[in-house]
Amino acid sequence: xxxxxxxxxxxxxxxxxxxxxxxxxxxxxxxxxxxxxxxxxxxxxxxxxxxxxxxxxxxxxxxxxxxxxxxxxxxxxxxxxxxxxxxxxxxxxxxxxxxxxxxxxxxxxxxxxxxxxxxxxxxxxxxxxxxxxxxxxxxxxxxxxxxxxxxxxxxxxxxxxxxxxxxxxxxxxxxxxxxxxxxxxxxxxxxxxxxxxxxxxxxxxxxxxxxxxxxxxxxxxxxxxxxxxxxxxxxxxxxxxxxxxxxxxxxxxxxxxxxxxxxxxxxxxxxxxxxxxxxxxxxxxxxxxxxxxxxxxxxxxxxxxxxxxxxxxxxxxxxxxxxxxxxxxxxxxxxxxxxxxxxxxxxxxxxxxxxxxxxxxxxxxxxxxxxxxxxxxxxxxxxxxxxxxxxxxxxxxxxxxxxxxxxxxxxxxxxxxxxxxxxxxxxxxxxxxxxxxxxxxxxxxxxxxxxxxxxxxxxxxxxxxxxxxxxxxxxxxxxxxxxxxxxxxxxxxxxxxxxxxxxxxxxxxxxxxxxxxxxxxxxxxxxxxxxxxxxxxxxxxxxxxxxxxxxxxxxxxxxxxxxxxxxxxxxxxxxxxxxxxxxxxxxxxxxxxxxxxxxxxxxxxxxxxxxxxxxxxxxxxxxxxxxxxxxxxxxxxxxxxxxxxxxxxxxxxxxxxxxxxxxxxxxxxxxxxxxxxxxxxxxx
Amino acid sequence: xxxxxxxxxxxxxxxxxxxxxxxxxxxxxxxxxxxxxxxxxxxxxxxxxxxxxxxxxxxxxxxxxxxxxxxxxxxxxxxxxxxxxxxxxxxxxxxxxxxxxxxxxxxxxx
Numbered sequence: 001x002x003x004x005x006x007x008x009x010x011x012x013x014x015x016x017x018x019x020x021x022x023x024x025x026x027x028x029x030x031x032x033x034x035x036x037x038x039x040x041x042x043x044x045x046x047x048x049x050x051x052x053x054x055x056x057x058x059x060x061x062x063x064x065x066x067x068x069x070x071x072x073x074x075x076x077x078x079x080x081x082x083x084x085x086x087x088x089x090x091x092x093x094x095x096x097x098x099x100x101x102x103x104x105x106x107x108x109x110x111x112x113x114x115x116x117x118x119x120x121x122x123x124x125x126x127x128x129x130x131x132x133x134x135x136x137x138x139x140x141x142x143x144x145x146x147x148x149x150x151x152x153x154x155x156x157x158x159x160x161x162x163x164x165x166x167x168x169x170x171x172x173x174x175x176x177x178x179x180x181x182x183x184x185x186x187x188x189x190x191x192x193x194x195x196x197x198x199x200x201x202x203x204x205x206x207x208x209x210x211x212x213x214x215x216x217x218x219x220x221x222x223x224x225x226x227x228x229x230x231x232x233x234x235x236x237x238x239x240x241x242x243x244x245x246x247x248x249x250x251x252x253x254x255x256x257x258x259x260x261x262x263x264x265x266x267x268x269x270x271x272x273x274x275x276x277x278x279x280x281x282x283x284x285x286x287x288x289x290x291x292x293x294x295x296x297x298x299x300x301x302x303x304x305x306x307x308x309x310x311x312x313x314x315x316x317x318x319x320x321x322x323x324x325x326x327x328x329x330x331x332x333x334x335x336x337x338x339x340x341x342x343x344x345x346x347x348x349x350x351x352x353x354x355x356x357x358x359x360x361x362x363x364x365x366x367x368x369x370x371x372x373x374x375x376x377x378x379x380x381x382x383x384x385x386x387x388x389x390x391x392x393x394x395x396x397x398x399x400x401x402x403x404x405x406x407x408x409x410x411x412x413x414x415x416x417x418x419x420x421x422x423x424x425x426x427x428x429x430x431x432x433x434x435x436x437x438x439x440x441x442x443x444x445x446x447x448x449x450x451x452x453x454x455x456x457x458x459x460x461x462x463x464x465x466x467x468x469x470x471x472x473x474x475x476x477x478x479x480x481x482x483x484x485x486x487x488x489x490x491x492x493x494x495x496x497x498x499x500x501x502x503x504x505x506x507x508x509x510x511x512x513x514x515x516x517x518x519x520x521x522x523x524x525x526x527x528x529x530x531x532x533x534x535x536x537x538x539x540x541x542x543x544x545x546x547x548x549x550x551x552x553x554x555x556x557x558x559x560x561x562x563x564x565x566x567x568x569x570x571x572x573x574x575x576x577x578x579x580x581x582x583x584x585x586x587x588x589x590x591x592x593x594x595x596x597x598x599x600x601x602x603x604x605x606x607x608x609x610x611x612x613x614x615x616x617x618x619x620x621x622x623x624x625x626x627x628x629x630x631x632x633x634x635x636x637x638x639x640x641x642x643x644x645x646x647x648x649x650x651x652x653x654x655x656x657x658x659x660x661x662x663x664x665x666x667x668x669x670x671x672x673x674x675x676x677x678x679x680x681x682x683x684x
Numbered sequence: 685x686x687x688x689x690x691x692x693x694x695x696x697x698x699x700x701x702x703x704x705x706x707x708x709x710x711x712x713x714x715x716x717x718x719x720x721x722x723x724x725x726x727x728x729x730x731x732x733x734x735x736x737x738x739x740x741x742x743x744x745x746x747x748x749x750x751x752x753x754x755x756x757x758x759x760x761x762x763x764x765x766x767x768x769x770x771x772x773x774x775x776x777x778x779x780x781x782x783x784x785x786x787x788x789x790x791x792x793x794x
Contacts, residue, residue, distance in 0.1 A: 068737030072730045099764050102739050219729060253729075257736035258743070287759075287766075288750070296753040390768050394754035397770070403757070427734075496731045497757060497773070498738070501766040 009169045010059040010087060011050075011162070014079060014110060015094035016103055017065035018383075018502040020122045022046075023152040023511050024094055025062040028162060052166045053159075061088065064424075067102075069109045070215075071222035073427035080222065083113055084208065090116045090165040094152075097121040097134055098503070100272060104264035107143070108180045112211045115175040116168055117145045120161045125151045126505075133273040142267055144177035153508040178267075182214075182259040185248060189217055189241040193234070200231035217241060218253040283503045287387070296391045304413075307375050311445070312452055315368035319449075322367065323606055326359030348544060349537040352603035357536025357589060358529050360604050364449040364588040365415075365528070370521045372414040372445055377516040381507035385410070386499055393497055399479050400486025401434050402426070402497045408435040409478060412442035416639040417524050419444075420646050430492040434482050436647050437656040440635035441477045441663065443470065446588040447631060454591070457611055458623040466624065470631050477632050477667060481659050489655070528586060531638040535585030536604065539593070543602045551599035560597055570665055571625040571672030580630060585637045590630060621675040628671050632664035709781055711760065711774035714748040720779030721745055727776045735777070739763055746779060 015021045029048025046062040063082055064075035071077040082088065093110055095103040100121075110117055121134060140147040146164035150157030168175070181187070193213040215223035216238055228235050245252045289295055333355055337347040379385065385407055393403030404426045412419025416439050423435035443451060451470065455463040486492070542555040551557045556578060563581075564574030575597035582593035594614070595607035618626070634657055635643060643653040714720055722744045725732055740746065740762050749759040749766065757768045769777075 067734070070733050070737060072733055102763060102765065105737065105739070218733070220733075253733060254725075254736065254741060257733075257741055261736075261739050261741065261744075283766075291750065291752060291759070293753050386768075390752050390757060390759065391754075393768070393770070394752060394756045397756065403768075427730075496734065497768070497770050498731070498734050499757070499768040500738075501759060501768060 008057055008059055009052075009089050009166060010061060011165050011169075012061045012063055012082065012088035012091045013094060014063050014083070014091055014106070015065060016067055016096060016099075016106060017500065019065070019094045019096040019103065020152040021065060021094045022062060023508060024092075024120070024122070024150070024158060024161075025060060026511055027152060027155050027158045028060050050162060053163055056166075058162065058166065066106070068106060069113070069211075070218075070220055074429070074432075075424065075427075077222055083110075088114075088116075089169045090118065092118045092120055092161055092165055094120050094122050094150075097123050097127045098130060098132065100134070101261075101265040101268040104267050105260055108178070108260050108264055108267075111143065111145070111177050112180060112214070113208060115145070115177045115207075117143075117177070118161055118164045118168065119143065119145060119147045120150045120152075120157065121147065122150045122152050122157075124149045124157075125154075131274060135271045135273070139267070139271045142178060142270065144175055153506075153511070180260055180263055183255055185245060185250070186214075186217065186252060186255050186259065189244075189252065190214060192237055192241065193217065196231050196234050196237060197227065200227065200234070214256055218256055286504055287501070290384070290387050291391055300388060300391065303379075304410075307372065307379075308413075308448070310375065311368045311372045312448065314371050315449075318367035319363050322363035323360070326356070326363055327606070330356050330359065345541070345544075348603075349540050352605075353537040353540030354533050357539065357604040358533060360592055360606060361446075361529060361532055361586045361588045362525065363606075365446045365586065366521070366525050368445040368449060369415050369525065370517065373418075373516045373521050374512060376411065376414055377512045378507045381505065381512065383502050383504045386501050389499055390501060393499075395479070396482070397497075399483035400490075400492075401431050401482050402428070403499065404497075405431060405435045405438075405482070408439055409442050409475070412439045412444060413448075415444045415446070415524055416440050416442065416635060417528070417642050420639060420642050423646065428492075428496060430486075430490055433490060433647055433652060434485060436643050437485065437652060437659060438478045438481050439643070440639055440656060440660050441474055441481060441632055443474055443631045444587065446586060446636070447590075449588055450590045451627060451631065453611075454614075454623070454627065457615060458618060459620070466627065470627060473628060473667060473671075474631055477663050481663050485655075485659065528636075528638045531641065532585040535582075535637065536589075539582050539596070540603055543596050556596060557599070570629070570668045571622065571676075572629060572668065576626050576629070580633055583630075583636075584634060587630075587636050621672065621679065624675065625668055625672045629664050629668040632660060632667060634661050634664070707781070708778045711746060711748065711769070711777040711779055712758065712771045713775075714746075714779065714781060716748055716750060719745060719747045719782045721782065723778045723780055725777050727773065731773060731776075738767060740767070740777065745782075746777075 013021050013025055025046060025048065028050040048060045048062075050058045050060050052058055061082070063079040066076045066079045068076070069080050069083070071080050083091065091110055091114055093103075093107050095107065097103075107117070107119055119139070121136060121139075124134070127134060134149075136147045136149050146168060148157050148161045148164055150161060152158060182190070190210060190213045193216060194209055197209045197212055197216075212223055212227060216227055216234065228238070242252060245255065290299060292299075330351060333351045334347070337351060342350075388410065389403035389406055391403075392406045396402050396405050405423075407425060408419050408423045411422040419439040419442065420436050423432045423439070426432040426435055451467065452463075455466045459466045539556075542559070545555055546553065552561070559581070560574035560578045562574070563577040567573055567577045575594065578597040579590060579593035582596065583590040589604055591610060592604040592607050595601045595610040596604070598610065598613060598617075600609045600613060601607065614623075635653070640653045640657065643656055644650045647653065708723055709720070711720070711722075722740060722742050724742060725735055725740070727735065735741065744762060747761040749761055751758050752768070755771075757770045758774055759766055759768050760774070761767075
């Protein structure tokens with residue numbers, strides 16, 4: 001691997017999941033990060049810039065967490081393809097030192113691919129607390145590459161790892177590094193394959209041909225598909241090798257994995273000195289409570305209830321401040337526009353449409369989203385999330401999905417967009433699609449921002465009950481849609497479910513503040529506003545054209561009339577449906593939209609009159625019917641865009657739109673008519 | 685891919701089962717807190733590869749920790765880390781149960 005033409009060094013971060021890789025990335029790059037898509041892939045990559053001690057810029061690429069250089073999941077494929085492409089000059093392998101043997105397995109695979117490697121032993125503090133001593137110098141001698149001790153959350157060892165990386169990137173000669181050796185069976189097969197691979201049209205770098213031979217023998221899907229067709233005689237030779245292995249009562253993939261694991265454990269044993277016997281720590285104790293047969297579900301529910309409550313309470317004040325700021329801004333802008341003498345339609349669509357609309361989205365959406373994501377990131381860092389997947393897997397299995405689907409649902413409660421992104425942790429492409437499609441059924445903070453005040457306004461002290469039933473209905477909708485899809489267009493085998501339950505760890509506040517606040521909340525908010533802007537202008541124009549017409553004559557008024565016939569069988573009136581339509585760019589504006597569609601106001605200003613109006617106008621059943629529909633119907637505009645991007649095709653975003661709309665209509669119909677039947681029975 | 689290949693790889697262990705009448709059980713059937721040494725993994729490729737790279741392969745020591753609240757999946761300790769597998773997948777991993785954590789338990793069937 002050579003330094004790129006521009007002279008900038010590229011460093012790739014590789015490691016198992018849960019090894020603190022993103023902490024290292026954040027420590028190295030600070031805020032000099034940018035997130036883009038991998039070429040040809042639908043997964044985002046994180047790239048950033050660091051400075052070496054001499055002040056030169058270094059590109060840092062954060063590769064997805066992986067246990068091995070196989071290509072069984074999208075994430076693993078990306079890590080694999082990137083390393084093979086030779087774009088990285090140096091690789092830093094982040095290693096969990098409390099689990100050294102398993103982590104060295106990946107390091108050994110990396111050494112087969114490159115001699116430009118730095119091993120960073122992370123969690124040195126945890127290892128010390130557990131009485132594990134690691135001889136880093138000895139490991140350096142054994143592997144032939146720099147080994148650095150690290151406590152990434154405290155920033156210790158991070159710059160050292162980078163300087164080592166820069167140092168070996170500059171070396172001209174090839175380093176003599178540890179080369180993993182296999183048994184005679186595998187080595188013979190590799191020797192038979194090597195000449196074929198070297199002669200093939202793909203003509204790889206000599207140092208990677210051995211790696212390719214091993215992957216082909218293993219039956220790695222990606223490498224095999226690239227090389228079998230491109231190489232004469234390869235298919236036959238591989239089949240012969242596999243038959244030979246069978247004759248010995250084994251298989252090549254097993255022999256390769258076994259040899260590598262044996263060498264990894266032997267290396268680990270040579271450098272580790274366990275001072276006191278390993279004792280079961282509080283992870284075990286906490287796990288026995290969190291995954292307890294009877295306690296698990298009540299605990300999970302109350303924890304999530306608590307997070308929602310905290311989010312709602314804490315977001316109140318900042319939301320009110322933002323609203324004040326927005327109305328001041330709008331007022332100033334109006335005066336300024338008058339001063340400039342802008343035409344009324346331009347002034348209206350810019351200020352009363354876009355500025356006011358985006359302002360109210362920001363005020364309703366941003367504070368709760370920020371708070372929710374910080375709280376969620378705390379739990380995620382702590383290690384709670386895999387436990388939820390563990391507890392709920394059986395339920396998801398029954399509808400043709402798996403436990404990690406629930407992780408996407410949990411994030412979706414904050415905002416559907418990161419919820420869709422969170423589906424990446426799912427290896428199985430079919431289940432990943434299921435999670436992407438069902439994400440909008442989980443009410444996000446934008447919807448909570450409307451559901452909470454509406455419920456308290458319309459149901460008074462029964463509001464908590466109403467909110468809980470909405471959560472139950474939405475989760476039921478996720479199960480229903482998942483079940484139907486996995487019986488129809490997304491049929492497939494039961495997905496693989498292999499889940500690591502990492503030890504509980506103290507969350508790193510610095511990482512959360514940088515990564516969650518900037519990376520997740522601000523970026524999501526900014527992009528959502530961009531998508532919502534043109535719609536806000538349209539809504540204003542719809543509600544004010546033709547000029548000076550009474551409400552029923554405006555485009556909005558006519559929409560209300562046209563949609564009322566469609567809504568009637570479902571217990572929804574035209575104004576409710578039009579408001580839901582208006583809230584598609586961002587669900588936050590539902591309440592303000594209701595104020596428009598009931599003819600109370602003509603812009604998205606923070607509504608006050610609507611509360612009194614709805615209380616006298618809607619019955620309990622009307623209210624609940626609307627809340628159910630509003631909770632479930634259609635993804636918002638930006639979610640739609642992200643769904644298309646993440647699934648790789650527009651059609652899946654359309655499927656999600658159709659599925660959520662049909663599900664919302666079906667459940668609304670059910671709620672409305674069973675409510676009516678109950679009331680007739682009760683003689684109301 | 686997807687095809688189940690026989691991974692009765694540790695042939696000596698299999699012979700041992702036949703000759704010394706040691707009982708092999710699946711990971712699923714291990715009692716809670718029971719330990720075993722993996723003898724074979726009979727799973728389709730993506731699953732087998734994932735298990736192999738995590739170190740769950742013939743010769744590895746595995747301990748059953750607990751089942752999820754709804755009975756499935758099951759949590760195991762493999763080496764120094766915790767791993768959840770579905771019962772269906774765990775049933776494809778055969779182990780020598782260890783009675784006291786040292787020697788394979790041998791049962792006389794006669």
